[in-house]
Amino acid sequence: MTWPGLIETYRDRLDIEPGTTAITLLEGNTPLVPAPTLSALVERQVFLKVEGANPTGSFKDRGMTLAVSKAVAGGARAVVCASTGNTSASAAAYAARAGIEAVVILPAGNVALGKLAQAVRHGAKIVQVAGNFDDALRVVRDMADDRVALVNSVNPDRIEGQQTIAWEVMEALGGAPAVHCLPVGNAGNITAHWKGYQAADAAPVIWGFQAAGAAPIVHGEPIDDPETIATAIRIGHPASWEAAVAARDESGGMIEAVTDDEILAAYDLLASSEGVFCEPASAASVAGLISRRAELPTGSVVCTLTGHGLKDPATAVDESVEIEPVAPEVDAVRASLGW
Ligand code: F0G
Numbered sequence: 340m341t342w343p344g345l346i347e348t349y350r351d352r353l354d355i356e357p358g359t360t361a362i363t364l365l366e367g368n369t370p371l372v373p374a375p376t377l378s379a380l381v382e383r384q385v386f387l388k389v390e391g392a393n394p395t396g397s398f399k400d401r402g403m404t405l406a407v408s409k410a411v412a413g414g415a416r417a418v419v420c421a422s423t424g425n426t427s428a429s430a431a432a433y434a435a436r437a438g439i440e441a442v443v444i445l446p447a448g449n450v451a452l453g454k455l456a457q458a459v460r461h462g463a464k465i466v467q468v469a470g471n472f473d474d475a476l477r478v479v480r481d482m483a484d485d486r487v488a489l490v491n492s493v494n495p496d497r498i499e500g501q502q503t504i505a506w507e508v509m510e511a512l513g514g515a516p517a518v519h520c521l522p523v524g525n526a527g528n529i530t531a532h533w534k535g536y537q538a539a540d541a542a543p544v545i546w547g548f549q550a551a552g553a554a555p556i557v558h559g560e561p562i563d564d565p566e567t568i569a570t571a572i573r574i575g576h577p578a579s580w581e582a583a584v585a586a587r588d589e590s591g592g593m594i595e596a597v598t599d600d601e602i603l604a605a606y607d608l609l610a611s612s613e614g615v616f617c618e619p620a621s622a623a624s625v626a627g628l629i630s631r632r633a634e635l636p637t638g639s640v641v642c643t644l645t646g647h648g649l650k651d652p653a654t655a656v657d658e659s660v661e662i663e664p665v666a667p668e669v670d671a672v673r674a675s676l677g678w
Contacts, residue, residue: 342368345404345503352506352538354499355405362408362437366393366400367503371511371641376612377625381632384639386516387615387625388508391647395457398528398645399429401504402497407433409496410488417442418490419482421475423524423571424454425646430490431461442482444468444475449570451618451651471565472525473576492527493578501528505535508641515541517638522623522645523547523556523594524572526583532643533586544636545592547583548627550620554596556583568599568654571620571646597626605629609644616648616655 342348344363346355369392374385390398407430410418417440420430427443427450434441443458447467458465468475476491483489492498509515515536523529529547536543549557550567555575562575577583587594597605606622609615624642628635648655665671 345401345500346408349503349506353405353503354496355409356412359408359412361404362411362433363404364394364400364432364436366404367507369393369507371508372613372615374613374615374642376608377628381628381635381640383517383635383637385628386512386639386641387609387613388504388641388643389615389617390504390643390645391617391621395425395429395432396453396647396650397425397429398501398504398643399425400433402492402500402527402531403429403433403490405500406488406490406494406496407437410490411437411439413488414486415439415488416486418488419479420444420490421472421479422450422491423472423573424450424650425571426491427463427465428454428457428461431458431463434463435461440464442466444479446471446475446573449573451570452653453650472574476525476578491578492525492530498527498531498534501531502535502538504643505532505541506539509536509539509541512639512641515539515543516641517636518544518546518592518640519643520546520548520624520628520640521643522569522572522620523549523583524553524574524577524620526556526577526579528643528645529586529594530579530582533582533590542590545586545590546627546631547587547592547594548597548623549594550602550623551596551598556580556594557596567602569602569618569620569623570651571618572623593631595627595631597623597630601626601630610648615644617644618646618648618650619654621645
């Protein structure tokens with residue numbers, strides 16, 4: 340059967356009026372890929388939920404299909420969001436599909452190039468603010484009205500759609516994993532994971548990870564100047580703070596910090612050993628799993644890889660060596676390879 344997208348697949352379990360037209364790019368149904376290298380390292384069966392396989396390359400599409408469908412049904416002429424990049428890419432694509440306007444407010448200088456490219460090509464109106472994501476979110480909260488829908492994860496339709504990741508994992512595994520690891524930024528996604536599992540009467544242990552320079556929940560207080568190479572989660576005032584803490588505590592889990600070096604090591608391992616290229620923020624889930632592996636209960640582990648590696652080509656290439664051209668001859672190529 341052809342995959343019809345998340346709304347048609349889960350319409351009976353989602354909060355959406357029966358007659359609402361789905362604005363969809365056939366998001367969801369992403370691969371749950373076994374990770375043999377990681378499994379050997381942590382001595383558990385580990386699976387990667389590869390959210391980079393969504394139409395705009397991140398998990399945001401799960402919530403955006405529902406948020407934009409409901410906004411259009413309600414008469415919205417535009418959607419607005421603040422974003423570290425992925426939300427803006429997704430909002431821009433779904434708004435383009437719906438034929439409405441998208442306005443995206445971005446922290447100047449801290450959005451990865453691929454994400455900016457998407458917002459540009461999908462025709463969003465882009466405003467960069469001289470501030471961080473938290474400043475941008477403060478601004479857009481005041482811009483929404485009857486005909487302008489706010490599509491950040493403070494919009495409950497986003498969380499409602501994003502919970503489908505838990506249902507897909509459970510269908511693929513035949514039940515919940517023992518532990519589910521994911522990165523935490525504005526904290527909507529950890530909220531959505533827990534909501535989805537609870538709705539399915541499941542309760543895996545939730546392990547959330549923030550970047551060490553942007554770890555307000557770990558420290559128990561907001562941070563005004565968050566800093567990390569993982570720009571997607573460079574957030575100091577998470578909007579869904581309380582729900583994230585509830586997911587942690589009710590599941591018997593943790594929200595802890597991982598350093599940028601740990602994030603980059605996990606990013607490298609995933610790409611070079613598992614063949615899965617995710618963006619740096621996504622690798623925080625695996626960095627956390629590795630650093631906390633001594634505390635794992637028995638049973639399987641799922642790590643959500645939230646976005647595609649191609650979103651952030653600058654970080655990817657910075658990590659590589661210079662590749663000097665050689666003469667286009669077999670001997671020269673062999674010599675350069677040391678063969
Ligand atoms: N991973 C990626 C790749 C993200 O883009 C985000 C959030 C997260 C993890 C964290 O998810 O905020 O629900 O805790 N990106 C938002 C954006 C902030 O604007 O694209 P969260």
